[in-house]
Amino acid sequence: MAYLTNNSGDPDPVIVWYTDHPDNLQITPGSGNLSATLTALAPSPTQTPYDIKVFAVVDNVQTNNLPVYIDTPYYINTLGPVDWPGGCPTEKPAEPFGWWTTVTNSVLDWTGILVLSKIDLNETIENFKFLQNPTTWNFGAPVAGAWPVAYWSNNTFIDNLSLCASTLDGWVPAITAYNTGNTTPGASDTQKFWVGTTMHFAGECVAIDDTQFNSGFPTQTPWIGPGPTPTQQQLCAQGNSWLNN
Amino acid sequence: MKRKRCLLLARIPILLAGSALGLQASNLGDAAAKADAVVIGTLTSLLQSQSNVTFDLTVERVLSGAGVPATAHISHNWNSPSAGAAQTTSVTVTGIWLLIGSSSGSWDVVPVKPFNYFGSLFFPASAPPPAGVLGYPVGTPLQDSLAFETAWGLLQGRGDPQDLLSVVSPGAPSTAAVLGAFTASPLTSFQAIGLAGMLETNTTGAISKLASLWPQLAGEPRRGLVVWALGGDWRDTTPAGASQLAALVNSPAVTGDLRAAAIKSLAATHTAASLPVLSTLLFDGNLSDEIWAAIGISAFVNGCNMQTPATVPGLDHLKCSSNQYGSSDTLAHGVFGIGPPERQASDVAYWQSWWNSHPGVH
Numbered sequence: 001m002a003y004l005t006n007n008s009g010d011p012d013p014v015i016v017w018y019t020d021h022p023d024n025l026q027i028t029p030g031s032g033n034l035s036a037t038l039t040a041l042a043p044s045p046t047q048t049p050y051d052i053k054v055f056a057v058v059d060n061v062q063t064n065n066l067p068v069y070i071d072t073p074y075y076i077n078t079l080g081p082v083d084w085p086g087g088c089p090t091e092k093p094a095e096p097f098g099w100w101t102t103v104t105n106s107v108l109d110w111t112g113i114l115v116l117s118k119i120d121l122n123e124t125i126e127n128f129k130f131l132q133n134p135t136t137w138n139f140g141a142p143v144a145g146a147w148p149v150a151y152w153s154n155n156t157f158i159d160n161l162s163l164c165a166s167t168l169d170g171w172v173p174a175i176t177a178y179n180t181g182n183t184t185p186g187a188s189d190t191q192k193f194w195v196g197t198t199m200h201f202a203g204e205c206v207a208i209d210d211t212q213f214n215s216g217f218p219t220q221t222p223w224i225g226p227g228p229t230p231t232q233q234q235l236c237a238q239g240n241s242w243l244n245n
Numbered sequence: 246m247k248r249k250r251c252l253l254l255a256r257i258p259i260l261l262a263g264s265a266l267g268l269q270a271s272n273l274g275d276a277a278a279k280a281d282a283v284v285i286g287t288l289t290s291l292l293q294s295q296s297n298v299t300f301d302l303t304v305e306r307v308l309s310g311a312g313v314p315a316t317a318h319i320s321h322n323w324n325s326p327s328a329g330a331a332q333t334t335s336v337t338v339t340g341i342w343l344l345i346g347s348s349s350g351s352w353d354v355v356p357v358k359p360f361n362y363f364g365s366l367f368f369p370a371s372a373p374p375p376a377g378v379l380g381y382p383v384g385t386p387l388q389d390s391l392a393f394e395t396a397w398g399l400l401q402g403r404g405d406p407q408d409l410l411s412v413v414s415p416g417a418p419s420t421a422a423v424l425g426a427f428t429a430s431p432l433t434s435f436q437a438i439g440l441a442g443m444l445e446t447n448t449t450g451a452i453s454k455l456a457s458l459w460p461q462l463a464g465e466p467r468r469g470l471v472v473w474a475l476g477g478d479w480r481d482t483t484p485a486g487a488s489q490l491a492a493l494v495n496s497p498a499v500t501g502d503l504r505a506a507a508i509k510s511l512a513a514t515h516t517a518a519s520l521p522v523l524s525t526l527l528f529d530g531n532l533s534d535e536i537w538a539a540i541g542i543s544a545f546v547n548g549c550n551m552q553t554p555a556t557v558p559g560l561d562h563l564k565c566s567s568n569q570y571g572s573s574d575t576l577a578h579g580v581f582g583i584g585p586p587e588r589q590a591s592d593v594a595y596w597q598s599w600w601n602s603h604p605g606v607h
Contacts, residue, residue: 049563049581071560079469084405091364093336094293094328102405106473111582113509113540115477117554143326143360151359153272153411154445155477155554156470160360 002066003035004056013059021045021052024070043072043110073119074110076193078103081161088164095164103159105193118149119195121157127190135187142189159191272411273341273357273368273395274388280343280355282310283387285370285394286317287339291363294331297322298363302342302352305372308394309387310344317344318351325361339403340367341394357411368412369404370394378422389419396423400430406438407467415446428454433465441467444474451479452489460498469502476506480514480553487511487518494522508534512541513552513562520545520606527597536589539580539596546570546599546606547579570606575599 006013015033019025026039033056044051050067057063080103087100107116123144147157277283286302293299302317319342343355358365368391375381375397381390392412399406409427413420424446427439436458443451455471462468481487493499493507508526511519519541527538544552544562548571552562563581565571578595600606 047582047584049579069560069563077473079473080466082466086402087405089336090338090369090404092362093291093338094332094334094363102407104407104470106477109582111584113582114552114557115473115554117557145359147359150275151272153407156410156473158407 001030001035001037002054004033004058004063006034006058008058008061010059015056015058017054017056019052019054019068025052025054025068027054038068040070042070043074044068044070047110071109071111071114073107073116073195075108075112077106077108077115080104087160087162091160091162092164095166097167098162098164100160100162100164103161104156105159106156107193115155117155118152120149121147122194123147124192124194125189126192128187129189130187141187273391274412274414276355276357277309277343277387277391279345280310281346282313282344283308283391284310284313284317284342284344285339285372286342287337287372288319289337290333290335292331292333293325293328293363295325295328298325298328298366305339306374308341308390312346313344313352319344319354320351321354321366323361327362338367339370339372339398341370341391341398342367368395368408369398371398371401371403378426381419386418388414388417392417392419392423396426400426400435406432406434407470409438410442410445410470413442413446420446421448424448428458433462434467437462437465437467437471441470441474444471444479447479447481452481452486452493456489456493456496459500459503463500472502472506475503476509478554479510480551481510482514482516482518482551484518487514487516487522491522494526505533505537508537512537512544515541515544515549515551515562517545524600524607527593527600532589532593535593535597536580536583539592540582542596542600543575543578543580546575549579570603 002017004015015029017027017029017033017036019027021044024040024042024045026041028037028039030036036054036056038054049069052068052070054066054068055063081101082103084100084102087102088098089096091100107119107121108114109116123146125142125144128141142161145159151157284302284307285305287305288300288302291298291300297320299318299320302319304313304315304317307313341357343357345353345355347353354366356365357368371394375393379393379397379400381393385393392409392414395412396409398404399409406427409423413423420442424439424442427435427442430436430439440451440455440458440462442448443454455475459471462471481489490507490511494504494511496504499507511522523538523541526534527542529535544565546568547565548568549565550556550562556562565576565579578592578599580592580596583589584592
């Protein structure tokens with residue numbers, strides 16, 4: 001909320017609010033235009049604090065600028081996958097055979113230096129494809145999840161990439177060294193983590209990870225940003241990929 | 246004459262879709278607050294389907310709550326497509342269970358992890374009670390008994406060591422003991438988690454322990470958690486603390502990732518104690534070092550609050566008050582992030598020039 005103190009002497013001044021970045025910041029004037037609600041639409045355009053200016057014109061006289069900075073979740077910092085041999089029998093006792101890995105993630109802001117704390121986070125799986133054609137992979141695609149703040153640990157959230165089955169025979173292919181060749185029954189997908197909702201966009205896409213996994217072990221590419229423009233950010237957050245991969 | 250009026254004074258930092266919570270309570274402690282009772286219990290078989298899982302829990306100990314029977318019948322509804330058709334599995338599992346009572350006499354559980362699989366319903370534990378440094382007396386607060394029980398179970402191989410980080414809290418009486426037990430383990434996975442926890446909770450002695458254990462973590466995949474915690478969470482504003490981090494920065498035995506995290510921690514404090522090492526880094530010819538030095542020095546000069554995890558939700562570390570060194574020019578050249586490559590060189594050049602022209606701050 002931004003407020004004006006009317007010292008013009010005019011009891012009923014004409015007040016109009018402006019910003020130099022209307023694509024990034026929405027201004028909704030309040031009663032009598034002496035206040036305004038500022039709503040973030042997209043991050044600051046230059047990754048520089050206070051690069052958005054808000055001002056008002058009061059009876060044709062311009063106020064000082066109100067500097068505004070809009071930070072945003074932007075990157076995923078990923079650690080893993082870390083193998084946990086005891087995972088399947090411990091976590092899924094009815095399916096004790098297979099592999100279980102953990103991937104620890106944290107969310108950075110778009111300056112790349114701030115580790116954000118707990119926030120409700122959604123996941124979308126995109127671009128699922130088999131590495132082997134025709135494939136003998138019979139486990140389907142991984143299931144997207146969500147990490148409400150209750151399931152975070154400090155400022156990290158843990159994803160599990162696992163493949164557990166009740167028997168070795170016929171369910172889990174023999175554990176092999178990981179490779180991305182088209183002769184192994186593997187698959188790859190794009191994991192996208194984002195905040196906000198698809199019905200009412202109020203947040204930002206965080207990042208996109210590429211994950212590749214097969215019967216041996218999953219791997220992940222380094223994080224990627226969701227795109228530099230507000231349009232790309234919104235596409236990302238609404239469940240649409242702007243990456244052509 | 247142009248009139249100036251209706252001043253808009255404050256700067257407004259906004260975190261779009263901002264972080265929701267601070268750091269005080271542990272993850273498991275938050276979940277336990279929703280339960281009627283918290284128990285250590287053992288099951289020997291379970292029946293699970295896509296829509297439900299049931300089992301009988303032999304209660305070993307009650308950590309909180311009343312009216313829990315010696316054997317509690319648990320029924321939990323879930324949507325678990327991977328569970329497949331209904332089947333009974335014989336397996337012995339001991340865990341920490343967060344129970345919710347019902348009028349029918351059966352009990353439900355509060356999940357402690359996302360996704361609907363059996364392991365999401367409990368935290369690891371061991372049927373024999375914790376002993377030694379992890380033993381605790383009757384009447385111990387739940388937050389601490391949860392930490393002792395989890396650490397005890399994990400050290401006996403009952404789960405993923407990383408689960409410990411969900412039960413430790415800064416300043417809790419149990420924190421130093423459980424993290425100390427982990428760093429004392431012969432297993433590097435436990436050492437890494439213990440170190441990361443010490444740094445996350447700003448536990449005294451963390452940097453000394455880090456310096457001694459780091460060489461043996463070279464092949465440990467969880468060592469990255471230590472790096473994250475040092476850069477993101479560890480803050481020591483004392484001259485002695487700055488000297489410890491400076492020693493890490495200058496040690497040839499320290500790996501590049503840990504060195505970078507030590508620099509990040511120093512740059513976040515915005516203290517005079519950090520200036521000797523940051524001013525050296527500002528001129529070391531490595532642009533990455535130089536930009537981090539510029540971040541720390543500019544925030545000190547502009548009187549900005551220290552950056553900690555607690556300042557992130559409100560971006561309070563971007564609130565700066567002028568001090569004897571700051572000016573409108575230094576504020577205009579404040580470096581609040583790494584920034585695009587084309588800007589880094591100019592940011593560094595400004596602060597190198599500023600430093601050279603202000604010997605009084607040296």
